[in-house]
Amino acid sequence: METLTPKKIVSELDKFVIGQNLAKKAVSIALRNRWRRQQLGLDMRDEIAPKNIIMIGPTGVGKTEIARRLSRLAKSPFLKIEASKFTEVGYVGRDVESMIRDLAHLAVNMVKSEAREKVQKKAEYFAEERLLDILLPPSPKPKENEMKNQSLPPATEPATEEEEKVGDVVPKVSTREKIREKLREGKFEDKIVEVESNERPMPNIEIFSNVGLEEMDINFKDMFSGIFPSKVKKRKMKVKDARKIILQEETQKLIDMDEVIAEAINRVEQSGIIFLDEIDKISGSKSSVGPDVSREGVQRDLLPIVEGTTVTTKYGLVKTDHILFIAAGAFHVSKPSDLIPEMQGRFPIRVELSSLGKEDFIRILTEPENALIKQYEALLQTEGVKLVFKDSSISEMASIAARVNEKMENIGARRLHTIMDKVLEDVSFEAPDLKGREIIIDDTYVIDKLKDIVKDEDLSRYIL
Numbered sequence: 001m002e003t004l005t006p007k008k009i010v011s012e013l014d015k016f017v018i019g020q021n022l023a024k025k026a027v028s029i030a031l032r033n034r035w036r037r038q039q040l041g042l043d044m045r046d047e048i049a050p051k052n053i054i055m056i057g058p059t060g061v062g063k064t065e066i067a068r069r070l071s072r073l074a075k076s077p078f079l080k081i082e083a084s085k086f087t088e089v090g091y092v093g094r095d096v097e098s099m100i101r102d103l104a105h106l107a108v109n110m111v112k113s114e115a116r117e118k119v120q121k122k123a124e125y126f127a128e129e130r131l132l133d134i135l136l137p138p139s140p141k142p143k144e145n146e147m148k149n150q151s152l153p154p155a156t157e158p159a160t161e162e163e164e165k166v167g168d169v170v171p172k173v174s175t176r177e178k179i180r181e182k183l184r185e186g187k188f189e190d191k192i193v194e195v196e197s198n199e200r201p202m203p204n205i206e207i208f209s210n211v212g213l214e215e216m217d218i219n220f221k222d223m224f225s226g227i228f229p230s231k232v233k234k235r236k237m238k239v240k241d242a243r244k245i246i247l248q249e250e251t252q253k254l255i256d257m258d259e260v261i262a263e264a265i266n267r268v269e270q271s272g273i274i275f276l277d278e279i280d281k282i283s284g285s286k287s288s289v290g291p292d293v294s295r296e297g298v299q300r301d302l303l304p305i306v307e308g309t310t311v312t313t314k315y316g317l318v319k320t321d322h323i324l325f326i327a328a329g330a331f332h333v334s335k336p337s338d339l340i341p342e343m344q345g346r347f348p349i350r351v352e353l354s355s356l357g358k359e360d361f362i363r364i365l366t367e368p369e370n371a372l373i374k375q376y377e378a379l380l381q382t383e384g385v386k387l388v389f390k391d392s393s394i395s396e397m398a399s400i401a402a403r404v405n406e407k408m409e410n411i412g413a414r415r416l417h418t419i420m421d422k423v424l425e426d427v428s429f430e431a432p433d434l435k436g437r438e439i440i441i442d443d444t445y446v447i448d449k450l451k452d453i454v455k456d457e458d459l460s461r462y463i464l
Contacts, residue, residue: 057353060412280329361398384435392443
């Protein structure tokens with residue numbers, strides 16, 4: 001995190017998002033301030049609140065992509081959710097606290113995945129030992145009565161210490177090591193073995209709730225662990241399948257879930273990021289008829305979460321004081337000032353993202369690491385088809401996208417997906433029969449595929 005300076009953050013975002021320098025600058029400063037805050041003493045650290053951001057701009061200009069790439073850079077728990085999904089407490093729909101529970105769940109999975117990687121080698125060793133025990137079970141000890149009835153062996157001279165070592169230890173070790181070597185070479189992969197695994201029977205319980213089962217902070221496995229004891233179940237399967245099950249069990253044994261949960265909650269509280277999309281859908285004037293359950297009502301419920309409160313989750317209490325909230329909206333009908341004053345105060349930083357034009361579309365098609373043209377080239381390469389895009393074709397597709405956005409709804413870069421799909425529709429369909437072919441896409445090819453749609457405005461309204 002120390003190496004992620006604002007300039008470095010912007011440079012990394014430039015690899016995936018074209019333009020929008022003001023928004024990139026704002027989020028890079030917000031992210032850097034989180035690191036700066038961690039360097040302060042505890043007293044000062046608790047006093048510094050995150051500077052939440054509102055991104056204003058039409059759809060398809062990079063709002064969500066900026067937030068998503070930012071969370072990956074910081075390796076922070078990140079949740080994207082639409083504000084329009086929430087309703088006021090007491091009404092059917094999701095309550096605002098559910099996003100904190102979702103974020104905590106994501107963080108636990110993230111930390112658990114990291115812990116799994118740390119114990120991977122050790123878990124593989126223990127799994128291999130268990131497989132060897134299955135493939136080479138210890139020889140049963142003779143019963144006491146059988147030992148008494150056995151005749152004494154003929155008298156011989158006592159074996160020397162070296163002979164005892166050679167005769168007793170070496171053969172057993174060498175046999176196990178030979179099997180280990182064959183196991184690693186994959187010679188036992190299809191051998192059928194019997195595997196024991198612990199299973200805890202769970203009763204079938206039907207629960208009816210308008211908030212959904214995911215909202216209930218009840219861990220049924222822990223609740224019934226004392227009532228329904230686990231039982232050992234034996235299953236026959238191939239070694240390659242048994243290895244997966246045994247490795248999963250051994251990994252779980254090595255992970256301390258208390259430490260995982262504690263670290264996950266700390267990450268949520270100190271570096272969690274929540275991207276609230278469609279914030280404009282909950283702003284605007286109060287409804288004149290009936291309760292306002294999805295606008296100002298949601299804003300009032302969101303306010304304590306954004307200001308800082310404590311939310312109960314199945315993993316424990318989570319404080320939201322230092323979670324970074326990035327809100328975004330097109331604000332076609334409403335405007336940021338339509339939010340309630342308290343909510344406006346909790347989002348002090350506002351950045352406007354500009355609409356995209358032809359030059360931006362050309363860069364989007366070619367420059368990013370995940371550029372659309374690179375994606376389509378890679379997809380058709382799997383069929384043995386080589387796509388070659390001429391500069392004229394890229395310019396023509398960008399020009400059509402910009403023109404259609406001006407005439408109809410401006411959906412930004414998403415228009416390029418539709419145009420690219422339409423241009424390459426026939427090639428994608430016939431690709432399995434074109435193996436080894438090289439397809440050249442130029443401006444003539446693009447115009448030919450889109451000429452009817454672009455001319456007919458009514459048709460393009462539905463297709464493009």
